[in-house]
Amino acid sequence: MNQLILGDCLEVLKTLASDSVDLIYLDPPFFSNRNYEVIWGDKGEIRSFEDRWSGGVDHYIAWLKERVEEMHRVLKPTGSIFLHCDWHANAYIRVFILDKVFGHENFGNEITWIRSNPKSHGSKHFPNCKDTIFRYSKSNKFLFNKTFMTHDDSYVDKAYKYIDESDGRRYRLLPLLNPNNDRPNLTYEFLGITRVWRWTKERMQQAYEDGLVVQLKSGAVPQYKLYLEDSKGKTITDNWSDIQQIASKEKIGYPTQKPEALLDRIIQCASNENDIILDPFNGGGTTVAVANRLNRQWIGIDSSVSAIKVTEYRLDAQHGNALKGQTSLHSFSDLFKPFTVQLHKYDYDTLRYKDAFEFEKFIVQQIGGITNNKQRNDLGLDGKTKDGVPIQVKRSDNIGRNVIDNFQSACKRFDNALFERNQSESKSIGVVIAFSFGKGATQEVARLKNQENIIIQLLKVEDIIPIAKKPTLSVAFNDCGLDAKQCREIEFIATGQSEAGIEFYAWDWSYENQQFNFAIVNDKIGKQTQKFKAGTHCIAVKVVDNDGLESIEVITLKINGGVALLPLN
Ligand SMILES: C[S@@+](CC[C@H](N)C(=O)[O-])C[C@H]1O[C@@H](n2cnc3c(N)ncnc32)[C@H](O)[C@@H]1O
Numbered sequence: 001m002n003q004l005i006l007g008d009c010l011e012v013l014k015t016l017a018s019d020s021v022d023l024i025y026l027d028p029p030f031f032s033n034r035n036y037e038v039i040w041g042d043k044g045e046i047r048s049f050e051d052r053w054s055g056g057v058d059h060y061i062a063w064l065k066e067r068v069e070e071m072h073r074v075l076k077p078t079g080s081i082f083l084h085c086d087w088h089a090n091a092y093i094r095v096f097i098l099d100k101v102f103g104h105e106n107f108g109n110e111i112t113w114i115r116s117n118p119k120s121h122g123s124k125h126f127p128n129c130k131d132t133i134f135r136y137s138k139s140n141k142f143l144f145n146k147t148f149m150t151h152d153d154s155y156v157d158k159a160y161k162y163i164d165e166s167d168g169r170r171y172r173l174l175p176l177l178n179p180n181n182d183r184p185n186l187t188y189e190f191l192g193i194t195r196v197w198r199w200t201k202e203r204m205q206q207a208y209e210d211g212l213v214v215q216l217k218s219g220a221v222p223q224y225k226l227y228l229e230d231s232k233g234k235t236i237t238d239n240w241s242d243i244q245q246i247a248s249k250e251k252i253g254y255p256t257q258k259p260e261a262l263l264d265r266i267i268q269c270a271s272n273e274n275d276i277i278l279d280p281f282n283g284g285g286t287t288v289a290v291a292n293r294l295n296r297q298w299i300g301i302d303s304s305v306s307a308i309k310v311t312e313y314r315l316d317a318q319h320g321n322a323l324k325g326q327t328s329l330h331s332f333s334d335l336f337k338p339f340t341v342q343l344h345k346y347d348y349d350t351l352r353y354k355d356a357f358e359f360e361k362f363i364v365q366q367i368g369g370i371t372n373n374k375q376r377n378d379l380g381l382d383g384k385t386k387d388g389v390p391i392q393v394k395r396s397d398n399i400g401r402n403v404i405d406n407f408q409s410a411c412k413r414f415d416n417a418l419f420e421r422n423q424s425e426s427k428s429i430g431v432v433i434a435f436s437f438g439k440g441a442t443q444e445v446a447r448l449k450n451q452e453n454i455i456i457q458l459l460k461v462e463d464i465i466p467i468a469k470k471p472t473l474s475v476a477f478n479d480c481g482l483d484a485k486q487c488r489e490i491e492f493i494a495t496g497q498s499e500a501g502i503e504f505y506a507w508d509w510s511y512e513n514q515q516f517n518f519a520i521v522n523d524k525i526g527k528q529t530q531k532f533k534a535g536t537h538c539i540a541v542k543v544v545d546n547d548g549l550e551s552i553e554v555i556t557l558k559i560n561g562g563v564a565l566l567p568l569n
Contacts, residue, residue, distance in 0.1 A: 002339035009280035013070035022275035040306035108135035148233030285311030343548035401440035471498035494526035496543030511540035
């Protein structure tokens, strides 16, 4: 399952299996100036920022190295890593991290990405316009798909200067002579010319019959005709100057967001469809958005709630756009790929009203149990512990005495021998899990223990996973009047409340089909002004708190030719 995970990548990486990932791209926070560094400004990011900065470059390198070591462990033997950095620390990163962790022999490339084209000098230096991306592999058995780009027009005009008279196709002529003169089996006469050729006589004859070998005039050495459309394109070197800064339609609004085209190239080169791509410093989710579009599986990790939520909205919008047939670069072959968002806390309401079977399975897994995949004739049992002790999960509050009595008989019927053994050894005969238990249930559990030595363990969901209530949200609006174009300007004021603290607000000015397609994200204040033409408009606001939990408010406004403003709900 594709996953977005909130947390320090060091801790999250430790939970991933060894040799399980095909490609890692990381764009860690650079060792650069402080203000530029803090993108999201939320708790998780600030903590990580302080961690990295406390002891200068040595500290930064030690901080990153620990994480790269874990990345090396989770990478498959055929996998590759692309580490994106800049002049501040690239020399240190190559020598002290990548050569040490991956081995000098597994160095692949030092790619230079020309990210801007400054027009003027700095006060006393050449303008800095590039980043470095190091490519290393875990072994010499790594995947590398050769990639090409389209030729530029001036090159086409020069190199493919011939035009087929019959159909107007462009082509170029390439030599057919073999640079190695000592090949008697390739030495023969063709079109009156005897030379050492690249191809066997049969292949040459076939190409000639296919119209791909031409002799410009009698007595001239035949040449190979390569049509522009048959050329794979321009070889991509380690100097990437053709990828521009992000296009405005991709922009999420922070300075270090990378262009999708950059990730497109990396992912196409070092992975195949269905491979697993990992970005441990996910940011605004460029890697996972591209991996998703290219039909790869993916995992994105970030220590910032804002980064995770922004990525979630970006992927939702990508899905929405795909459904509307408006994909940005390629078409989706599979229109909807579900993903999970793993935060530090679970929202009570979402869990409480989740599909019962899904909820039971999830909870059994959280306590390390084995799930019961039968949905019927299961005695009401949802799984068992590693020792075979039955587990029942109730997706409700205030569980009563009858549940305990029924559970006790079900445990007996499930495995009477185990029941009796555990009873005689004063061990638990079963576990009941619920949001809360009523007095009747706790009294019955106590009675069974005291009178019959039957031990039933009661566990609350909040003892297993951290639960929180999602933020509350209210939205007010003011009519600011008409502008010159007869558009009505409305000021919106969103007020969220949460014990964890509010992280940001996000806005969608044309919400439809329950598909949140944000126009503004990471708004820390919750105040926006927007202009509307006359008509009915559906506006959605989301508030996200420091745990990453969110609420949405949808307002439908009828704006009447510049006269009235009516909320419809
Ligand atoms: C340079 S940005 C990545 C930008 C990303 N490549 C994109 O195109 O959107 C670095 C990200 O690393 C995150 N980060 C910083 N320390 C982290 C840590 N210890 N674990 C996980 N993420 C971390 C920051 O919150 C930030 O979002």
